[in-house]
Amino acid sequence: MRRMIFAFATGILLATAPAALAQTVGFAEAIKILSASCGKDIETYCKSATLANNGIGKCLDQNQAKVSQKCNADRAVVVTLIQERLAAQAAAPKICQRDAAQYCKGVKPGAGHVLRCLLKAQPSVGKKCNTAIDLAGYR
Amino acid sequence: MKKYLLAGLSAAFVAVTVSGVSAQTKLSRNEIINSLQGAQQEVDVSADELQKAAFENIQKYPGANAPANLPLWDKLASLRQFNVEITFDLNSARIKPESYETVGLIADALHTPYLQGQTFFIVGHTDATGPRDYNLELSIKRAQSVREALVTTFQVPGEYLQAVGLGEEQLRDPAKPDSGINRRVQLINVGYR
Numbered sequence: 001m002r003r004m005i006f007a008f009a010t011g012i013l014l015a016t017a018p019a020a021l022a023q024t025v026g027f028a029e030a031i032k033i034l035s036a037s038c039g040k041d042i043e044t045y046c047k048s049a050t051l052a053n054n055g056i057g058k059c060l061d062q063n064q065a066k067v068s069q070k071c072n073a074d075r076a077v078v079v080t081l082i083q084e085r086l087a088a089q090a091a092a093p094k095i096c097q098r099d100a101a102q103y104c105k106g107v108k109p110g111a112g113h114v115l116r117c118l119l120k121a122q123p124s125v126g127k128k129c130n131t132a133i134d135l136a137g138y139r
Numbered sequence: 140m141k142k143y144l145l146a147g148l149s150a151a152f153v154a155v156t157v158s159g160v161s162a163q164t165k166l167s168r169n170e171i172i173n174s175l176q177g178a179q180q181e182v183d184v185s186a187d188e189l190q191k192a193a194f195e196n197i198q199k200y201p202g203a204n205a206p207a208n209l210p211l212w213d214k215l216a217s218l219r220q221f222n223v224e225i226t227f228d229l230n231s232a233r234i235k236p237e238s239y240e241t242v243g244l245i246a247d248a249l250h251t252p253y254l255q256g257q258t259f260f261i262v263g264h265t266d267a268t269g270p271r272d273y274n275l276e277l278s279i280k281r282a283q284s285v286r287e288a289l290v291t292t293f294q295v296p297g298e299y300l301q302a303v304g305l306g307e308e309q310l311r312d313p314a315k316p317d318s319g320i321n322r323r324v325q326l327i328n329v330g331y332r
Contacts, residue, residue, distance in 0.1 A: 028240045028244040028247050031239040034236070035240060039236040050232075050288070051242065053287065054291065054292065112253035112255075114252070137250075
Protein backbone atom coordinates (compact mmCIF):
# COMPACT_ATOMS: atom_id res chain seq x y z
CA MET A 1 0.00 0.00 0.00
CA ARG A 2 2.75 2.36 0.91
CA ARG A 3 4.47 1.73 -2.37
CA MET A 4 1.24 2.37 -4.21
CA ILE A 5 0.71 5.74 -2.55
CA PHE A 6 4.26 6.67 -3.33
CA ALA A 7 3.62 5.77 -6.95
CA PHE A 8 0.58 8.03 -7.01
CA ALA A 9 2.55 10.86 -5.49
CA THR A 10 5.29 10.48 -8.07
CA GLY A 11 2.61 10.33 -10.71
CA ILE A 12 1.29 13.70 -9.60
CA LEU A 13 4.73 15.25 -9.79
CA LEU A 14 5.42 13.86 -13.24
CA ALA A 15 2.00 14.63 -14.59
CA THR A 16 1.98 18.20 -13.35
CA ALA A 17 5.52 19.08 -14.34
CA PRO A 18 4.61 20.33 -17.84
CA ALA A 19 3.07 23.78 -18.20
CA ALA A 20 -0.23 22.48 -19.56
CA LEU A 21 -2.05 21.20 -16.51
CA ALA A 22 -4.86 18.73 -16.37
CA GLN A 23 -6.19 19.72 -12.97
CA THR A 24 -5.37 21.80 -9.93
CA VAL A 25 -6.70 21.58 -6.39
CA GLY A 26 -7.60 24.23 -3.85
CA PHE A 27 -5.36 25.34 -0.99
CA ALA A 28 -7.48 23.52 1.57
CA GLU A 29 -7.34 20.27 -0.40
CA ALA A 30 -3.58 20.65 -0.78
CA ILE A 31 -2.72 21.47 2.81
CA LYS A 32 -5.03 18.74 4.04
CA ILE A 33 -2.61 16.27 2.50
CA LEU A 34 0.12 17.71 4.74
CA SER A 35 -2.01 17.22 7.87
CA ALA A 36 -2.97 13.71 6.80
CA SER A 37 0.45 12.49 5.72
CA CYS A 38 2.69 14.49 8.07
CA GLY A 39 0.42 15.32 11.03
CA LYS A 40 2.04 12.75 13.30
CA ASP A 41 5.58 13.69 12.29
CA ILE A 42 4.78 17.38 12.74
CA GLU A 43 3.52 16.77 16.27
CA THR A 44 6.55 14.60 17.06
CA TYR A 45 9.44 16.51 15.50
CA CYS A 46 8.12 20.02 14.85
CA LYS A 47 6.40 21.00 18.08
CA SER A 48 7.84 24.51 17.94
CA ALA A 49 7.54 25.06 14.18
CA THR A 50 4.65 27.01 12.68
CA LEU A 51 2.77 26.85 9.42
CA ALA A 52 3.89 30.38 8.55
CA ASN A 53 7.08 31.12 6.61
CA ASN A 54 7.46 27.48 5.62
CA GLY A 55 8.38 26.67 9.22
CA ILE A 56 6.84 23.22 9.03
CA GLY A 57 8.50 22.53 5.68
CA LYS A 58 11.93 23.53 6.98
CA CYS A 59 11.50 21.46 10.13
CA LEU A 60 10.44 18.37 8.18
CA ASP A 61 13.44 18.92 5.91
CA GLN A 62 15.77 18.94 8.89
CA ASN A 63 14.19 15.76 10.20
CA GLN A 64 13.94 14.12 6.82
CA ALA A 65 15.68 10.95 7.98
CA LYS A 66 13.23 10.39 10.83
CA VAL A 67 10.07 11.52 9.06
CA SER A 68 7.87 8.83 7.50
CA GLN A 69 8.41 7.96 3.85
CA LYS A 70 4.85 8.90 3.02
CA CYS A 71 5.27 12.32 4.60
CA ASN A 72 8.51 12.97 2.74
CA ALA A 73 6.88 12.06 -0.56
CA ASP A 74 3.62 13.91 -0.01
CA ARG A 75 4.94 17.16 1.40
CA ALA A 76 6.73 17.82 -1.89
CA VAL A 77 3.40 17.25 -3.64
CA VAL A 78 1.69 19.76 -1.37
CA VAL A 79 4.19 22.49 -2.27
CA THR A 80 3.70 21.78 -5.96
CA LEU A 81 -0.09 21.79 -5.70
CA ILE A 82 -0.12 25.17 -3.95
CA GLN A 83 2.24 26.66 -6.54
CA GLU A 84 0.11 25.33 -9.38
CA ARG A 85 -3.10 26.80 -8.03
CA LEU A 86 -1.40 30.16 -7.46
CA ALA A 87 -0.04 30.12 -11.01
CA ALA A 88 -3.44 29.20 -12.44
CA GLN A 89 -5.12 32.03 -10.54
CA ALA A 90 -2.51 34.52 -11.69
CA ALA A 91 -2.94 33.42 -15.30
CA ALA A 92 -6.74 33.36 -15.49
CA PRO A 93 -7.48 37.11 -15.82
CA LYS A 94 -5.00 37.44 -18.69
CA ILE A 95 -6.26 34.36 -20.52
CA CYS A 96 -9.86 35.58 -20.15
CA GLN A 97 -9.18 39.20 -21.03
CA ARG A 98 -10.54 38.96 -24.57
CA ASP A 99 -13.62 36.98 -23.55
CA ALA A 100 -14.31 39.47 -20.79
CA ALA A 101 -14.07 42.37 -23.23
CA GLN A 102 -16.37 40.60 -25.67
CA TYR A 103 -19.05 39.13 -23.41
CA CYS A 104 -18.89 41.34 -20.33
CA LYS A 105 -18.57 44.76 -21.90
CA GLY A 106 -20.51 46.96 -19.52
CA VAL A 107 -19.65 44.98 -16.42
CA LYS A 108 -17.96 46.95 -13.68
CA PRO A 109 -14.70 45.28 -12.67
CA GLY A 110 -14.12 44.24 -9.06
CA ALA A 111 -16.02 42.19 -6.48
CA GLY A 112 -16.14 39.26 -8.89
CA HIS A 113 -18.58 40.92 -11.30
CA VAL A 114 -16.56 39.98 -14.38
CA LEU A 115 -16.12 36.39 -13.18
CA ARG A 116 -19.85 36.10 -12.53
CA CYS A 117 -20.51 37.33 -16.05
CA LEU A 118 -18.02 34.90 -17.59
CA LEU A 119 -19.54 32.01 -15.64
CA LYS A 120 -22.97 32.91 -16.96
CA ALA A 121 -21.62 33.23 -20.49
CA GLN A 122 -19.87 29.87 -20.28
CA PRO A 123 -21.37 28.41 -23.50
CA SER A 124 -20.07 31.38 -25.51
CA VAL A 125 -16.77 31.83 -23.67
CA GLY A 126 -13.73 30.31 -25.37
CA LYS A 127 -12.32 26.99 -24.32
CA LYS A 128 -9.05 28.49 -23.10
CA CYS A 129 -10.80 30.90 -20.77
CA ASN A 130 -13.20 28.26 -19.49
CA THR A 131 -10.26 25.97 -18.77
CA ALA A 132 -8.40 28.81 -17.05
CA ILE A 133 -11.42 29.42 -14.80
CA ASP A 134 -11.52 25.71 -13.95
CA LEU A 135 -7.82 25.58 -13.15
CA ALA A 136 -8.06 28.68 -10.98
CA GLY A 137 -10.81 26.98 -8.99
CA TYR A 138 -13.18 29.81 -9.79
CA ARG A 139 -16.16 27.79 -10.96
CA MET B 140 1.59 6.62 -20.61
CA LYS B 141 0.01 9.98 -20.03
CA LYS B 142 -3.38 8.39 -19.57
CA TYR B 143 -1.92 6.03 -17.00
CA LEU B 144 -0.45 8.90 -14.99
CA LEU B 145 -3.70 10.80 -15.07
CA ALA B 146 -5.54 7.76 -13.79
CA GLY B 147 -3.13 7.64 -10.86
CA LEU B 148 -3.64 11.32 -10.32
CA SER B 149 -7.41 11.21 -10.07
CA ALA B 150 -7.23 8.12 -7.88
CA ALA B 151 -5.04 10.03 -5.45
CA PHE B 152 -7.45 12.97 -5.41
CA VAL B 153 -10.44 10.76 -4.83
CA ALA B 154 -8.73 9.03 -1.93
CA VAL B 155 -7.84 12.35 -0.33
CA THR B 156 -11.31 13.79 -0.81
CA VAL B 157 -13.10 10.80 0.61
CA SER B 158 -10.95 10.57 3.73
CA GLY B 159 -11.26 14.32 4.29
CA VAL B 160 -15.03 14.45 4.22
CA SER B 161 -15.46 12.02 7.06
CA ALA B 162 -12.89 13.72 9.28
CA GLN B 163 -13.97 17.33 8.89
CA THR B 164 -17.08 19.43 9.39
CA LYS B 165 -18.78 20.61 6.24
CA LEU B 166 -17.31 24.10 6.29
CA SER B 167 -16.78 25.10 2.68
CA ARG B 168 -15.05 27.82 0.76
CA ASN B 169 -18.34 29.05 -0.68
CA GLU B 170 -19.84 29.36 2.77
CA ILE B 171 -16.99 31.70 3.71
CA ILE B 172 -17.33 33.64 0.44
CA ASN B 173 -21.09 34.03 0.83
CA SER B 174 -20.74 35.36 4.36
CA LEU B 175 -17.95 37.78 3.51
CA GLN B 176 -18.80 39.15 0.08
CA GLY B 177 -20.82 42.25 -0.66
CA ALA B 178 -19.04 44.92 1.39
CA GLN B 179 -21.19 48.03 1.12
CA GLN B 180 -20.54 50.52 3.87
CA GLU B 181 -17.43 52.52 4.49
CA VAL B 182 -16.11 51.84 7.96
CA ASP B 183 -13.92 54.37 9.68
CA VAL B 184 -12.42 51.98 12.22
CA SER B 185 -8.78 51.03 11.83
CA ALA B 186 -7.24 47.83 13.15
CA ASP B 187 -5.00 49.91 15.42
CA GLU B 188 -7.96 51.74 16.95
CA LEU B 189 -9.76 48.48 17.60
CA GLN B 190 -6.67 46.98 19.19
CA LYS B 191 -6.17 50.06 21.33
CA ALA B 192 -9.80 49.94 22.47
CA ALA B 193 -9.28 46.42 23.81
CA PHE B 194 -6.27 47.47 25.91
CA GLU B 195 -8.13 50.55 27.18
CA ASN B 196 -11.11 48.44 28.10
CA ILE B 197 -8.97 46.46 30.54
CA GLN B 198 -7.42 49.59 32.05
CA LYS B 199 -10.71 51.38 32.34
CA TYR B 200 -12.76 48.47 33.67
CA PRO B 201 -10.36 46.19 35.51
CA GLY B 202 -11.75 43.05 37.06
CA ALA B 203 -12.26 39.42 36.26
CA ASN B 204 -14.69 40.03 33.41
CA ALA B 205 -15.12 42.63 30.71
CA PRO B 206 -18.22 44.83 30.78
CA ALA B 207 -20.53 44.96 27.74
CA ASN B 208 -19.47 45.58 24.13
CA LEU B 209 -16.32 47.44 23.19
CA PRO B 210 -17.17 51.03 22.23
CA LEU B 211 -16.15 50.50 18.59
CA TRP B 212 -17.93 47.21 18.25
CA ASP B 213 -21.25 48.60 17.04
CA LYS B 214 -19.54 49.89 13.94
CA LEU B 215 -18.22 46.44 13.07
CA ALA B 216 -21.16 44.28 14.10
CA SER B 217 -23.20 44.96 10.96
CA LEU B 218 -20.34 44.25 8.54
CA ARG B 219 -19.97 41.11 6.44
CA GLN B 220 -18.22 38.58 8.64
CA PHE B 221 -17.57 34.94 9.41
CA ASN B 222 -16.47 32.97 12.47
CA VAL B 223 -14.19 29.97 12.21
CA GLU B 224 -12.74 27.66 14.77
CA ILE B 225 -9.00 27.18 14.50
CA THR B 226 -7.26 25.09 17.11
CA PHE B 227 -3.94 26.10 18.60
CA ASP B 228 -1.58 24.46 21.05
CA LEU B 229 -2.40 25.28 24.65
CA ASN B 230 -1.20 28.77 25.61
CA SER B 231 0.47 29.08 22.22
CA ALA B 232 -0.09 30.66 18.82
CA ARG B 233 0.95 27.49 17.00
CA ILE B 234 -1.83 26.27 14.70
CA LYS B 235 -2.47 22.56 15.06
CA PRO B 236 -2.21 20.42 11.91
CA GLU B 237 -5.90 19.52 12.25
CA SER B 238 -6.72 23.16 11.46
CA TYR B 239 -4.49 23.56 8.40
CA GLU B 240 -7.45 22.74 6.19
CA THR B 241 -9.53 25.54 7.72
CA VAL B 242 -6.74 28.05 7.10
CA GLY B 243 -6.55 26.71 3.55
CA LEU B 244 -10.28 27.25 3.08
CA ILE B 245 -9.91 30.86 4.18
CA ALA B 246 -7.10 31.21 1.61
CA ASP B 247 -9.31 29.62 -1.06
CA ALA B 248 -12.03 32.16 -0.31
CA LEU B 249 -9.74 35.20 -0.11
CA HIS B 250 -8.08 34.28 -3.42
CA THR B 251 -11.35 34.47 -5.36
CA PRO B 252 -12.27 37.60 -7.34
CA TYR B 253 -15.34 37.95 -5.10
CA LEU B 254 -13.17 38.99 -2.15
CA GLN B 255 -9.98 40.24 -3.77
CA GLY B 256 -9.14 43.89 -3.21
CA GLN B 257 -11.13 44.15 0.00
CA THR B 258 -9.51 44.47 3.41
CA PHE B 259 -10.20 42.00 6.19
CA PHE B 260 -9.66 42.10 9.89
CA ILE B 261 -8.57 38.77 11.31
CA VAL B 262 -9.81 39.01 14.89
CA GLY B 263 -8.71 36.51 17.53
CA HIS B 264 -10.95 35.83 20.55
CA THR B 265 -10.48 33.67 23.65
CA ASP B 266 -12.94 32.51 26.27
CA ALA B 267 -12.98 34.15 29.71
CA THR B 268 -10.84 31.52 31.46
CA GLY B 269 -7.64 33.08 32.79
CA PRO B 270 -6.52 36.70 33.21
CA ARG B 271 -7.84 39.23 30.72
CA ASP B 272 -4.50 40.79 29.82
CA TYR B 273 -2.97 37.37 29.23
CA ASN B 274 -5.89 36.41 26.99
CA LEU B 275 -5.58 39.65 25.09
CA GLU B 276 -1.87 39.09 24.35
CA LEU B 277 -2.47 35.46 23.37
CA SER B 278 -5.30 36.36 21.02
CA ILE B 279 -3.11 38.98 19.32
CA LYS B 280 -0.40 36.37 18.72
CA ARG B 281 -2.94 33.87 17.41
CA ALA B 282 -4.52 36.36 15.02
CA GLN B 283 -1.04 37.25 13.78
CA SER B 284 -0.21 33.57 13.40
CA VAL B 285 -3.25 33.00 11.16
CA ARG B 286 -2.42 36.10 9.14
CA GLU B 287 1.19 34.99 8.71
CA ALA B 288 0.14 31.55 7.50
CA LEU B 289 -2.26 33.08 4.97
CA VAL B 290 0.30 35.59 3.72
CA THR B 291 3.31 33.27 3.49
CA THR B 292 2.14 29.72 2.92
CA PHE B 293 -0.87 30.65 0.80
CA GLN B 294 0.37 33.99 -0.52
CA VAL B 295 -2.71 36.04 0.24
CA PRO B 296 -1.60 39.68 -0.31
CA GLY B 297 -0.61 40.99 3.12
CA GLU B 298 -1.78 44.56 2.52
CA TYR B 299 -5.39 43.36 2.74
CA LEU B 300 -5.11 41.47 6.03
CA GLN B 301 -4.91 43.04 9.47
CA ALA B 302 -4.61 41.03 12.65
CA VAL B 303 -6.33 42.14 15.83
CA GLY B 304 -6.63 40.33 19.15
CA LEU B 305 -9.54 41.04 21.46
CA GLY B 306 -8.94 38.38 24.12
CA GLU B 307 -12.11 38.00 26.17
CA GLU B 308 -13.17 41.61 25.67
CA GLN B 309 -15.82 40.78 23.07
CA LEU B 310 -17.40 37.45 23.95
CA ARG B 311 -19.69 35.73 21.50
CA ASP B 312 -21.86 34.42 24.31
CA PRO B 313 -21.53 36.70 27.37
CA ALA B 314 -23.96 34.46 29.28
CA LYS B 315 -21.41 31.62 29.09
CA PRO B 316 -18.06 33.38 29.35
CA ASP B 317 -16.02 30.19 29.75
CA SER B 318 -17.71 28.33 26.90
CA GLY B 319 -15.66 27.17 23.92
CA ILE B 320 -18.06 29.00 21.62
CA ASN B 321 -16.19 32.18 22.52
CA ARG B 322 -12.90 30.84 21.20
CA ARG B 323 -12.93 31.82 17.56
CA VAL B 324 -11.22 33.60 14.75
CA GLN B 325 -13.47 36.18 13.20
CA LEU B 326 -13.01 37.51 9.69
CA ILE B 327 -14.55 40.92 9.09
CA ASN B 328 -14.78 42.54 5.67
CA VAL B 329 -13.98 46.23 6.23
CA GLY B 330 -14.32 47.00 2.53
CA TYR B 331 -12.15 48.73 -0.05
CA ARG B 332 -9.47 50.85 1.57
